[in-house]
Amino acid sequence: MLVDVKNVTKSFQGTKVLDDVNMQILSGDRVAMMGPNGAGKTTLIRAMLGFYHINSGKILVNGFDPIKQRVKVLEGISFIPQLPPPIKLSLDEMISFISKSSGVPKEAIYEEASKMDLDVKANKHKQFLKLSGGMKQKLLIAIALSKKSSLLVFDEPTANLDPRAREHFYKLLTNLDSSCSTLFITHRLDEIEGLVNRKIYMDLGKIVEDEKI
Amino acid sequence: MKNLLLVSYLDIKESIRSKWFYVYSIVFGGLMALFFITGISDSAVMGFTGLSRMLLIFIQVTIIILPIFILITTVKSISADRESNVLEYMLSFPISLKDYYWGKMLGRFLTVFLPVIFALILGVIFGFTKSGDMPWSMIFLYSALLFSMCFVFLGIAFFISTMVKSTDIAIGSAFMIWIFLLAFIDIALIGLMLQGRVGDGFIITSALLNPIEVFRIGAISLFDPELTVIGPVAYYLLDTLGATMLIVYSFVYPIVLGVLFSYFGFIAFKKKDLL
Ligand SMILES: Nc1ncnc2c1ncn2[C@@H]1O[C@H](COP(=O)(O)OP(=O)(O)OP(=O)(O)O)[C@@H](O)[C@H]1O
Ligand SMILES: [Mg+2]
Numbered sequence: 001m002l003v004d005v006k007n008v009t010k011s012f013q014g015t016k017v018l019d020d021v022n023m024q025i026l027s028g029d030r031v032a033m034m035g036p037n038g039a040g041k042t043t044l045i046r047a048m049l050g051f052y053h054i055n056s057g058k059i060l061v062n063g064f065d066p067i068k069q070r071v072k073v074l075e076g077i078s079f080i081p082q083l084p085p086p087i088k089l090s091l092d093e094m095i096s097f098i099s100k101s102s103g104v105p106k107e108a109i110y111e112e113a114s115k116m117d118l119d120v121k122a123n124k125h126k127q128f129l130k131l132s133g134g135m136k137q138k139l140l141i142a143i144a145l146s147k148k149s150s151l152l153v154f155d156e157p158t159a160n161l162d163p164r165a166r167e168h169f170y171k172l173l174t175n176l177d178s179s180c181s182t183l184f185i186t187h188r189l190d191e192i193e194g195l196v197n198r199k200i201y202m203d204l205g206k207i208v209e210d211e212k213i
Numbered sequence: 214m215k216n217l218l219l220v221s222y223l224d225i226k227e228s229i230r231s232k233w234f235y236v237y238s239i240v241f242g243g244l245m246a247l248f249f250i251t252g253i254s255d256s257a258v259m260g261f262t263g264l265s266r267m268l269l270i271f272i273q274v275t276i277i278i279l280p281i282f283i284l285i286t287t288v289k290s291i292s293a294d295r296e297s298n299v300l301e302y303m304l305s306f307p308i309s310l311k312d313y314y315w316g317k318m319l320g321r322f323l324t325v326f327l328p329v330i331f332a333l334i335l336g337v338i339f340g341f342t343k344s345g346d347m348p349w350s351m352i353f354l355y356s357a358l359l360f361s362m363c364f365v366f367l368g369i370a371f372f373i374s375t376m377v378k379s380t381d382i383a384i385g386s387a388f389m390i391w392i393f394l395l396a397f398i399d400i401a402l403i404g405l406m407l408q409g410r411v412g413d414g415f416i417i418t419s420a421l422l423n424p425i426e427v428f429r430i431g432a433i434s435l436f437d438p439e440l441t442v443i444g445p446v447a448y449y450l451l452d453t454l455g456a457t458m459l460i461v462y463s464f465v466y467p468i469v470l471g472v473l474f475s476y477f478g479f480i481a482f483k484k485k486d487l488l
Contacts, residue, residue: 049305051487074307085299088227100219101306140302 001060002027002151002181003048008057010040010047017043018054019205027150029181032189035202041185042082044202045153049079062150075102078144082155082185084136087128091120091139094128104147112142116168133160141169145176152182158191170195216308220316221323224290228324233286237325240282241332244274249339263344265351267336272355272432275329276425279359280366280394283325284387287370290317291482292383301488310487314479318371326363330356351435354460358431361467365424368471372478375485394425402426402446413449420446424467431463 003025010018017040025031033041046052048059050066050073059065064072087094099106113120118138128136137160144152158166173195176182184192189199201209228234248267291314294300304313333355341347370387377383402416420426430447434456451459 046301046488051301051304053484053486071307071309074305077305079302079305081298081302081305083298085302086297087299087302088230089223093223093226097219097223097303098306101216101308 001025002029002062003183004058004060005044005048006058008044008047008059009055010043010052011055017205018047020057021205021207023200023207023210025151025181025183027179027181029198030196031181031183031198031200032192032196033183033185033200033202034187034189039202040205041202042155045079045155045183045185048153049074049077076150077153078147078149078151079153080137080140080144080155080157082159084128084133084140084160090125090127091131092124095120095143098143098147102147104143108146109142112146112172113139115172116142116165118142134162134165137161138165138169141172145172150180152176152180154182155185156187157184158186166191214312216312217316217319220308220313221318221320224317224320225324228320234324234328237282237286238328240278241275241329242335244271245332245336245339248336264337264340264346265348267340268333268348268351268355269432271333271336272358273429275359276362276428276432277395279329279362280425281388281391283363283366284370284373284391285384287321287325287367288373288383288387289380290321291371291374292377292380295378295488296380298488304487310483311479314371314375314482318367318475321371322363322367325367326360329359329363333359354435355432357464358428361464361471362424362428365467365471365474368474368478372474372481375478375482394423397423398426398429416446417450420450421462421466424470427463427466430459434459434463 001024003023005021005023008018008021009016019040021040021044023044035041043052047054048061048066050070053067061073062076066073089097095106095109098104098109110120116138118135120139120142123131123135128139131139137157141157144154158169161169170192173182182195184196186192189196196213198212199209200207248270291300294303304310333352337347337352369390373383373386373390377386397419402420405411405416420430426446430450433447434451454462
């Protein structure tokens with residue numbers, strides 16, 4: 001089992017944001033996670049990535065604890081955040097950080113990026129912060145795909161992309177290794193319909209619906 | 214270790230591009246330049262001549278402004294990354310919190326320490342060519358004091374940065390700490406002493422606990438305690454403890470304090486929610 005979330009509760013200032021959540025992701029699962037704003041989707045993902053200390057319950061990713069064995073957990077996950085972060089490093093520096101910390105060859109990132117018409121080498125010395133919204137998103141996607149992970153976690157990855165880029169992105173995803181699982185947070189199921197085989201609906205910190213499609 | 218160095222290298226690169234780093238370097242380099250232009254190094258007043266006098270003034274000014282510079286610029290380092298979600302992304306890669314935190318700290322240390330030590334070296338070189346004297350013990354002591362000064366305030370800043378979630382509060386608390394420490398240096402302590410409301414023990418203890426005061430005392434402890442530049446508390450300590458003890462204390466105590474604060478900062482970083 002890739003991800004095992006068991007009876008997880010997380011509160012912020014006394015309000016339960018995750019309320020006794022149970023969820024399992026097996027390898028090969030392509031999950032679309034939906035739910036209204038504030039349902040707790042991002043919080044659940046962040047708990048899986050070891051950013052939050054949960055109040056009760058247990059999370060295992062590839063059999064590892066996200067807090068106690070964060071490096072092991074993160075080695076197997078590629079993550080794209082909800083909004084591109086304002087990173088002040090140049091593309092070159094940012095890519096060396098990723099390449100050195102995660103063991104991804106730089107060339108692999110350039111190659112993934114060029115599949116989405118993003119020329120990283122030409123913008124090498126630009127700060128990430130100064131790229132256009134769509135370019136940022138493309139680079140984050142290229143990084144996530146070139147890092148060979150068993151789980152891809154995307155928090156609304158296509159929000160900033162133009163239709164053409166979105167199409168490219170989905171095309172890239174159809175070529176994913178079949179053993180690789182994905183967890184998409186999205187508000188537009190119609191767009192990723194062909195890419196997912198399971199749908200999870202969250203509301204008020206609970207999983208209210210979980211079905212295969 | 215590899216990742217720790219990577220984090221510090223990138224932090225240094227980021228700092229070097231930022232505005233605060235220019236302001237910071239210009240202030241300390243400029244301070245030295247100013248001393249030459251105004252001829253402080255030429256005059257012989259109060260028993261100091263040339264280079265020694267200039268270094269003494271440089272360290273006195275630095276003791277006041279360096280802490281606030283370090284606190285304000287560093288206190289944002291982790292809290293701002295957290296607020297802007299940069300931390301969320303950077304820490305989604307397999308890098309241990311230990312490497313990240315101590316790497317940031319090492320990077321910051323170099324960016325705050327190198328400009329002041331360069332300013333000092335600059336002063337020494339120019340002063341030497343002008344006056345020909347080379348007060349080795351003073352140069353050595355002041356380099357050591359600058360080192361431990363950078364270290365303790367960096368430790369405090371990292372502690373605040375991890376404890377506090379918002380950048381505004383972090384900057385506010387850094388400022389409060391600086392004001393508070395300044396309020397308890399010699400000038401203020403003498404007021405308390407004269408009023409006779411508090412015992413000598415309290416005054417001596419608060420002087421020895423306050424890193425800014427400790428640096429002031431350390432910086433002048435090479436000189437004869439009869440000198441008028443020394444405040445009453447410093448005079449008293451120098452007289453009772455002796456110069457060597459004070460010099461060792463003024464270097465070691467801030468380092469210990471810095472280690473404690475940065476370590477508690479690290480514990481908070483590990484034990485609390487990262488975002
Ligand atoms: N670090 C935090 N501190 C305090 N409250 C938080 C924190 N993070 C999230 N929350 C609260 O938790 C709730 C769930 O937030 P979360 O970001 O998980 O929602 P979401 O399902 O991702 O929503 P959206 O679709 O808008 O992205 C919200 O009410 C939010 O205000
Ligand atoms: Mg969200």
